[in-house]
Amino acid sequence: MPKRVAVVGVGCTKMGEHWDKSLKDLSTEAGALALADAGIDGKDIQALFIGNMSAGRFIGQEHLGAMAADQAGLTPIPATRCEAACASGALAFRKAVNAIKAGEYDIVVAAGAEKMTDIKGAGAIAALMGAGDQEWDGSIGLTFAGLYALMARAYMEKHGLTREELAEIPVKNHKHGLNNPYAQFNFEVKKEDVINASKIADPLTLLDCSPITDGAAAVILVSEEYAKRFKNPIWVLGSGQASDTLALQNRKSLTEISSTEFAAKKAYEEAGIKPENVDVAEVHDCFSIAEVMAYEGLGFCEKGKAKDLIKSKDTYIDGKMPVNPDGGLKMGHPVGATGVKQIVEIVKQLRGTAVNQVKDARIGLTHNIGGSGATAIVHIFGKE
């Protein structure tokens, strides 16, 4: 009988340009918030896991596990950094779950942190391409917006998605983020604003893209035995992770992300649920088209039918399948932190304390993607 794992504390910094805070500051702030939320002390923590994509390039710092443990005063506990590009946060969380299931610890912290705005000029864009294939994607001058633009063009052509329909994704997410106190932006956009914004990589405009963000998030995980000591534990019902080719050109299809499908299948099976049982989801909308493909990969609609789901407005918080109730990555995407930030939101949703609370949410899902889909990690959470 596998052990069960619960989340009992969550914390998150504001997403944005933190000129006055270092990566150390941000990770410690998120961790302290999570500890306070759980009502425990740092000395209770037995191990630390941190997701970070590219601090080596952003700020010249590797060895992020020890950095975070040191700054938080948690040494000599084991401290592990996990990396899978923009899926680093969910990866760190997954390894934390594993460590508890292996019987090694009863109470650990899983965090994600990224400081992206210290690097000059196009440096952040170049660093982000480390998530793709340097030999095949990077060497021909592709940026990440370029990679997703290629997918957007192929998807629009194949499934008849219009530019207007695609623009509905950022419109929804900006609306959801309007009252999110952690969001990098708090303004609404209209469909025309999205379509007429500066072109980044045709057909994607500035408003189709998630921003460059500094931020961190942390959660406290405990074993089933320890969970009894906490009020309102939120259980990890399922976890799935999958890989795909690093280079976009080697994919079998440009209009679907197969790693999402593999990871979701595993997570749904482990949780013993189906897509229609999910009450609320945080999906990886690094670009508007990514959310469209996530709807299909996660089974929220059939292949090619995302446009109908968009039209129905069922992915708004009061719809049948609310997606990104906090505004998603569009409201801040500190790459290595994003996967944990998504979990923070879903835990709040299942506790019933989210800012944009989805009514009667009992089962929540997080979906975190690395690069153009070479990694996908899906987690499913539930309340008692």
Place this chain on the structure above:
Amino acid sequence: MPKRVAVVGVGCTKMGEHWDKSLKDLSTEAGALALADAGIDGKDIQALFIGNMSAGRFIGQEHLGAMAADQAGLTPIPATRCEAACASGALAFRKAVNAIKAGEYDIVVAAGAEKMTDIKGAGAIAALMGAGDQEWDGSIGLTFAGLYALMARAYMEKHGLTREELAEIPVKNHKHGLNNPYAQFNFEVKKEDVINASKIADPLTLLDCSPITDGAAAVILVSEEYAKRFKNPIWVLGSGQASDTLALQNRKSLTEISSTEFAAKKAYEEAGIKPENVDVAEVHDCFSIAEVMAYEGLGFCEKGKAKDLIKSKDTYIDGKMPVNPDGGLKMGHPVGATGVKQIVEIVKQLRGTAVNQVKDARIGLTHNIGGSGATAIVHIFGKE
């Protein structure tokens, strides 16, 4: 009752300057050798773990898990990159052990790979400082040789270790590496050669330092149930990991690495053995002084008594406590691969097939350090 995990296949590339091989090539070569050694196919592998310190800075590539899985044709299996500076390899191995103990997989590959020679000029030295504290160690111009030189000076002063005695470490390791087909160097050095070599950071000379290396190593791990299918499985008896302050200046002592002591204590307890039960060890001799401190941290001698152990020549392969029978890091230190390369050697020793075979070796230990000691990971292995 915790599950047991065994190593059933090992592989390692030659250590050196591989101008004709990429990081993809090296990791795949090591993985293929490990699969062949285990007598299995890639399709049998359920998950991949890879240790890498700084490919983002060395070659502009992050997302190493997906990269390695893709190149080896293993997609869509879950692929995880772990990083703890020069302890990344042992960290990846430890997470692989955990994943099997958690009941998630029965057969996985754990690898380590680093391509360090593609970066120009002092770039590698700068990238390596990402293992230290950028704010405190890096900003004042310290290099890694500088950090270990500070520790060497403090140790020599406190415990009366002479320059001549310190030089015996590289002398031994070069002698051990002489017939190692994977070694970056195959030549002996005399004590005078070490002392009179170019000064890198006083008192350390060029011959006290491990080299800049391209290389990769991989091992196949299986659950207890699967181990029955393989001849001569080597068991993971114990595993320990600990952290310490990232910046050297914040340590309680410069003459001991406390993370080694915490990690070793945990590993010994889990294995149910004492230091004197270890028949052969691979320790982290990134600099000669590091091996000296490892003797004490691992309990091979009392604090301050390493000079007696050096004088006794008991750390030679025919001594009472053979250390680094393949020449250690001195024969090549591809930072993220080193921790796995150490495991490859210890598995061979316990199988009785090592080039410099330690007679009747039944229990082996690996000791992998990140940075100046902010991470330490110790594993203990045994045969049936």
